[in-house]
Amino acid sequence: MVSEFSITRTVEFAETDMAGIMHFSNFFRWMESCETAFYRSLGLPLISFVPGQVVGWPRVNATCDFRAPLRFNDTVEVRLFVKEIRTRAIVLLFQFRKTTKGKADPEICAQGEITAVCVTHDGKGGMTAAPIPETFRAKVRIAPKAAWTVE
Amino acid sequence: MVSEFSITRTVEFAETDMAGIMHFSNFFRWMESCETAFYRSLGLPLISFVPGQVVGWPRVNATCDFRAPLRFNDTVEVRLFVKEIRTRAIVLLFQFRKTTKGKADPEICAQGEITAVCVTHDGKGGMTAAPIPETFRAKVRIAPKAAWTVE
Amino acid sequence: MVSEFSITRTVEFAETDMAGIMHFSNFFRWMESCETAFYRSLGLPLISFVPGQVVGWPRVNATCDFRAPLRFNDTVEVRLFVKEIRTRAIVLLFQFRKTTKGKADPEICAQGEITAVCVTHDGKGGMTAAPIPETFRAKVRIAPKAAWTVE
Amino acid sequence: MVSEFSITRTVEFAETDMAGIMHFSNFFRWMESCETAFYRSLGLPLISFVPGQVVGWPRVNATCDFRAPLRFNDTVEVRLFVKEIRTRAIVLLFQFRKTTKGKADPEICAQGEITAVCVTHDGKGGMTAAPIPETFRAKVRIAPKAAWTVE
Numbered sequence: 001m002v003s004e005f006s007i008t009r010t011v012e013f014a015e016t017d018m019a020g021i022m023h024f025s026n027f028f029r030w031m032e033s034c035e036t037a038f039y040r041s042l043g044l045p046l047i048s049f050v051p052g053q054v055v056g057w058p059r060v061n062a063t064c065d066f067r068a069p070l071r072f073n074d075t076v077e078v079r080l081f082v083k084e085i086r087t088r089a090i091v092l093l094f095q096f097r098k099t100t101k102g103k104a105d106p107e108i109c110a111q112g113e114i115t116a117v118c119v120t121h122d123g124k125g126g127m128t129a130a131p132i133p134e135t136f137r138a139k140v141r142i143a144p145k146a147a148w149t150v151e
Numbered sequence: 152m153v154s155e156f157s158i159t160r161t162v163e164f165a166e167t168d169m170a171g172i173m174h175f176s177n178f179f180r181w182m183e184s185c186e187t188a189f190y191r192s193l194g195l196p197l198i199s200f201v202p203g204q205v206v207g208w209p210r211v212n213a214t215c216d217f218r219a220p221l222r223f224n225d226t227v228e229v230r231l232f233v234k235e236i237r238t239r240a241i242v243l244l245f246q247f248r249k250t251t252k253g254k255a256d257p258e259i260c261a262q263g264e265i266t267a268v269c270v271t272h273d274g275k276g277g278m279t280a281a282p283i284p285e286t287f288r289a290k291v292r293i294a295p296k297a298a299w300t301v302e
Numbered sequence: 303m304v305s306e307f308s309i310t311r312t313v314e315f316a317e318t319d320m321a322g323i324m325h326f327s328n329f330f331r332w333m334e335s336c337e338t339a340f341y342r343s344l345g346l347p348l349i350s351f352v353p354g355q356v357v358g359w360p361r362v363n364a365t366c367d368f369r370a371p372l373r374f375n376d377t378v379e380v381r382l383f384v385k386e387i388r389t390r391a392i393v394l395l396f397q398f399r400k401t402t403k404g405k406a407d408p409e410i411c412a413q414g415e416i417t418a419v420c421v422t423h424d425g426k427g428g429m430t431a432a433p434i435p436e437t438f439r440a441k442v443r444i445a446p447k448a449a450w451t452v453e
Numbered sequence: 454m455v456s457e458f459s460i461t462r463t464v465e466f467a468e469t470d471m472a473g474i475m476h477f478s479n480f481f482r483w484m485e486s487c488e489t490a491f492y493r494s495l496g497l498p499l500i501s502f503v504p505g506q507v508v509g510w511p512r513v514n515a516t517c518d519f520r521a522p523l524r525f526n527d528t529v530e531v532r533l534f535v536k537e538i539r540t541r542a543i544v545l546l547f548q549f550r551k552t553t554k555g556k557a558d559p560e561i562c563a564q565g566e567i568t569a570v571c572v573t574h575d576g577k578g579g580m581t582a583a584p585i586p587e588t589f590r591a592k593v594r595i596a597p598k599a600a601w602t603v604e
Contacts, residue, residue, distance in 0.1 A: 012485070012486050012489065013319060013320070013325075013485055013486075013489055013499060013500070014319060014325050014482045014485060014486075016320035017315060017318050017319065017320065018315070018318035018319065018320065018321075018322045018323075018374055019198060019207055019209070019320075020320045021320075023315075023316050024179065024183075024210045024213055025176050025177075025179040025180050025316060026176075028175065028179060029176050029465070029467045032175075032176075032465070032466055032467060033465050033466075033467075036465065036466055036526075040526065047169065047170060047466070047525070056170055058170070058217070058220070059175045059217050060216065060217055060218075061214070061215065061216050061217065062175055062214070062215055062217075063212070063213070063215070064213055064214070065211065065212050066209070066210050066211055066212065066213075067211075069209070072320055072500070073489075073493065163331070163334070163335050163338065164334055164335075164338055164348060164349070164470060164471070164476075165331045165334060165335075165470060165476050165478060167470050167471035168466060168467060168469050168470065168471065169466070169469035169470065169471065169473045169474075169525055170471075171471045172471075174466075174467050180314070180316045183314070183315055183316060184314050184315075184316075187314065187315055187375075191375065197315060198315070198374070223349070223471055224338075224342065320500065321500060321509055321511070326481065326512045326515055327478050327479075327482050327485075328478075330477065330481060331478050334478075349471065349472060358472055360472075360522070361477045361519050362518065362519055362520075363516070363517065363518050363519065364477055364516070364517055364519075365514065365515070365517070366514065366515055366516070367513065367514050368511070368512050368513055368514065369513075371511070
C-alpha cells in the first residue's frame with residue numbers, strides 16, 4: 001500500500017507569464033499530472049470508460065498556497081501525499097519542492113490539495129458518487145501527517 | 152467605490168477535457184480574467200512596469216469549490232466580490248453563475264477565492280510586499296457578506 | 303450564405319509568456335474560438351454527438367504567420383474568411399487585426415489557416431471522413447480572395 | 454555539431470479536449486518544449502536577458518500537419534531536425550512518433566515546423582533581428598533531408 005508519490009518536472013516557456021514566473025493556474029495542472037502518474041503507477045485509471053469501473057474522480061475542491069515563484073527551466077519535485085480517504089472522496093496533498101545549490105533542504109515553493117469524488121455509472125446512463133471500491137482501498141493508504149509537515 | 156463586478160464568458164472547445172467538461176484549472180483562469188477586467192474598469196493595472204507604481208498582485212492562495220460542471224458553449228456569469236482588504240493583501244471571491252432556461256435563479260456552479268499581495272519595487276532592483284496604496288483603497292470597498300451568500 | 307465572420311477579443315494575462323507577449327500557441331486557440339463562434343452563428347455545431355450528424359471537424363493542418371506581437375490587454379479583431387470548400391474539407395483563413403490610435407487601417411499582426419476534415423460516424427462505432435453535407439454547403443460560401451488581400 | 458534531438462512525453466489529461474484527443478494547439482507547445490530542451494542541451498538559451506546576448510527566437514511561422522490523434526497517456530517521441538539555417542532565421546522540423554506494440558516502425562502522428570528569427574538588443578532599448586551568431590552556428594548544423602523523410 002502506497003501513501004506517497006512524486007514526479008520531477010521542469011517549467012516550460014509556455015507555462016510562464018509576463019511577470020516572468022509560472023502562471024499560478026499551472027500549479028493545478030502539475031498537481032493533476034502527479035495524481036495521474038500516481039494512479040498509473042498503481043494500475044488505477046484516472047478516468048475510465050469501461051462499464052462497471054470507476055468512471056473518474058471529478059474534483060470538488062482544489063486549493064494552493066503559493067510561497068515562492070517558479071521560473072522557466074526550474075526543475076521541481078512535485079510530491080503527493082494521501083491526506084484523507086473518505087467513503088466517497090479522497091484528499092491528495094501536493095508539495096512543490098525546489099532544490100537550490102548549496103542548500104541542504106529543498107524549498108517548498110507551493111503546497112496544494114485536490115479533493116476528488118469517486119464517480120461510477122448509475123446504470124441509467126448517468127453518473128453518481130459512489131463508495132471508493134475495495135480494489136482501490138487495497139492499494140492506497142493515508143500518509144502520516146509527519147510526512148508532509150516541515151518543522 | 153465598488154465592491155462587485157462581473158463578466159460573462161462562454162466555455163471554449165480548448166477549455167474542455169476528455170471528460171466533456173471544462174477542465175478545473177480553467178476556472179482559475181476565468182477568475183483572473185474577471186479580476187483583470189475589474190481592475191481595468193477602475194483604471195488600476197493588474198501588473199505595471201511603471202516605476203513607483205504597484206508592480207503587481209502575486210497570488211498567495213487560490214481555491215475553488217466545484218459544484219456542477221461547465222460544458223462547451225455554456226455561457227456563464229463570473230461575479231467578483233471584494234471579500235477582504237488587509238493591509239498588504241486583498242481577498243476576492245468569485246461565483247460562477249449559470250442561468251438555465253425555465254429556472255428563475257442562476258445555479259452557482261463553482262465558487263472560488265484568490266488572495267493576492269500588493270507588491271512594489273523595493274528600490275534595490277527587487278520587489279517587496281507593501282501596503283495597498285490609498286489610490287487603490289479609494290476605489291474599492293468590501294462587499295457585504297449577504298451579497299454572495301445564497302440561502 | 304456567409305463567407306466572413308469576426309470576433310473581438312482581449313489578450314489575457316494567462317495568455318502572455320515571460321517575453322511579455324501572447325504565447326504563439328494561443329493564436330491557434332483564438333482561431334478556433336472564431337471558427338466556433340462562426341459555426342454557432344450558423345446553427346452548425348463544431349462537434350456533435352447526435353447520431354447521423356457530422357461528428358466534428360478534426361484539423362489536418364494549422365499554420366500561422368506571426369508579424370507583430372500581441373500584448374496583455376490588446377484588443378484584437380479576429381476575422382475569418384472561408385478560403386476553400388473541398389469535397390470533404392474546408393480551409394478557413396484568419397487575420398488578427400489590431401487598430402492603433404491615430405492610424406486609419408488596422409495592422410495585421412498575424413494570419414493563419416486551419417484545414418479541417420468533415421467526419422461522420424461510419425456506422426460501425428468508428429468515424430470516417432465524409433463529404434460535407436448540403437445543409438452545411440447551403441450556409442457557407444467561399445470568400446473572394448480580394449477580401450483578405452491587403453495591398 | 455548537432456542536427457537532431459528528441460524528447461519523450463506523455464499526453465496529460467489537461468491536454469485532451471472533449472473529442473477525447475490531444476487538443477491541436479498543444480502540438481505547438483510540445484514542439485517548443487523539444488526546441489527548448491534542444492537549446493538547453495547545447496548551452497544555448499531560448500530566451501536571455503543578458504546584455505549582448507541573443508535575446509530570443511520569436512516565431513515568424515508555425516505549422517503542423519495532423520495525421521493521427523494522440524490520446525490521454527499516449528507516450529510519444531518528439532524528434533527535432535534542423536531543416537534550414539538562414540542568416541537571421543532557423544527552421545526546425547518536428548515529428549511526433551508513436552510506437553505501437555507489434556509494429557516495427559513508429560507511426561508519425563504529426564509533423565510540424567517552427568521558423569524563428571534571431572533577435573538581439575538594438576542598443577536603443579528595443580530589439581532587432583540580427584545575424585545568428587557564430588557561437589550558435591558552431592554547435593548546430595542542418596540535418597540531411599533523408600533523416601526526416603519516410604519512404
